[in-house]
Amino acid sequence: MAIRVFIADDHPMTRAGLVAALKREPDFEIVGEASDGIEAWRIIGTTVPDVALIDIRMPGEDGVGLARRVKESGLPVSTLMLTSYDAQQYVMASLRAGAKGYLLKTASPEELAKAIRTVAKGGIYLDSEVSRVFEGQEIVPETLSNREREVLILTSKGLSSKETAARLFISERTVQTHLASVYDKLGARNKTEAMLLALKYGVMTLEELLE
């Protein structure tokens, strides 16, 4: 059964390049293309693809907004964000908006195909160039305690230490201590890396992040 793919990108040449790459894969079926966010939303609604490749920067509605719209609509569509940008906060924003993956437009055709297959099966795919932290780091992370996991999840949702502390009825200092321990166990240098690594190692699931 073919994976039905939809592509939204406002740049015609990149869109054409993506289409050409996807056509090489026999198990992909391109069900639609759009050059802005509003048109994209309309086509997603009518075609309900398995995977929607969405450019983050688009006229009309941007990719993050569109991903959120798809998630909130409850449509069985996995969104995979595409961008020319290597900003990790784009990844954070996309994942928080419900996107299943994040890929640079300069990724190879093989990578693109792999990403689409991964998210179509319900997994998450994070571009290794964006998440440079992954490179050459195939460690097995130490197990996080429940409290550490809770702190990590709340922090990943965008809560401040103060808010996390209030939510868990612990002190701000304790939250920071837990975070430091999480960074240490995952080999992360900051919140974003911690979240990306936790998703990668399966310490935290996308569902937990979106709850």
Next chain:
Amino acid sequence: MKRRLLTVLALAILLPSVSILLAAGVGIYQHRQAIRVVARTYVQDLAESTASRVEMGWGLTESLFTAKPPSRFWGNRFFSQEVGIPGWIAVLDAQGRVVMSTPGAQILSELWRPQMPIGQAVEARNRAGEAFTVAAYPAGDTGLFVMAAVSWKELLGPMLRFGLLLLLLVGLVGMAGLVGVYLLWKTVISPLKSLEAEISSLEWGKDLPRPRDEAAVTEIGRLREEFFHLAQTAIDRSILWKRYALDLVRVQEEERARLARELHDGPLQDVTAMIQRARLFAASGVAEPGRSVHLGLLEEAAQAAVREIRALCDELSPPWLELGLSGALTELAERLSRHLGLRILVEADSGIGEGLSREKVLALFRVAQEAIHNSWRHGGAREVFIRLFMEEGSLVLELEDRGNGFDLPADLARLRLQGHRGLANMEERMALVGGELVIQSRPGQGTRVTARVPVP
């Protein structure tokens, strides 16, 4: 002389006035004493000589007792011919009744005192309180007395009046002089002083002096008006200058954002498409094995171009600013902490800064960027703490380090004059979005930068 002008002026008026008053007073007193002596001698002599004549020549004749003395009474002749001093002579009996007198001599009976010393002039006052010098002398053994008197008022009157008038005039001149000095102080010296005080304490380009001084003389009033206009112009100029600076920042940011957008939407996408095509071509297996090396090099060059264009975009105006303040600051913090080797912590409550205008996000972002660089470059800080929170309807961005700190100049504009634009730039950026910037620092105490923008 310069400082004590008023004292000198007052003394210049007072000293002559007072000395004239004193000298004239002493003169008048001495004159009075002299006249007193003359008047005494005079009435004494008059009384004595008249008495001897009465004793010798006239005796107690009938005619002397008549109520109407002969018209050619010697007394009249005596007065009219020999002296002009106003006075009276009368012959009295032992009971003090007037036997014979010059006209108007009734006054003498008022001056008569029973215990009056004989042959000696005394001062006496009549009922009206006027002063007289009186002398009585017995006319031999006839039992009669001769009494003579002169009136002080008549004798000294004009002299005394003019003397006192003179003193009064001198006094008035002195007073007028003092009033003049007072007016000089009130309308010239004091307004000049207050004008001078205002000028010296005025912050040029910020404060205005009082536009008018009602108490001042016209010339000083004009001077003040001119000064007011100058200060007004300075304020206008500083406003204009500020607006100009803000326009510069705004235009620059707009231009940078436009360039970044152009780069992103144009070259970046084109090169990306090139890479895609190169990869597709390589994957198609059409290229001869020997040529695929070149294809690989082409792709590498294109990847390098993508990275450079991205870096250029980030330098100009990062597209990820659109992620909102919290996301943009986190991205900035993570990037700078990698590049500078700093530990940067961002603490932001969830949802803070949502819906904040792009201008405000950009302004706060630039402040953070500058402040982090300052902490690293000048403060030698190892850690920077960034906090984002709401306070009294304002969004507050606080950056704190425990670096070296520095002595903060009172006026950031002064730093700009010395070529340090950073702090002044931060202040201008906040002003541009209606916010404010506070920098707290002390050597050895670290630095805290607080940026505040009103949130609608």
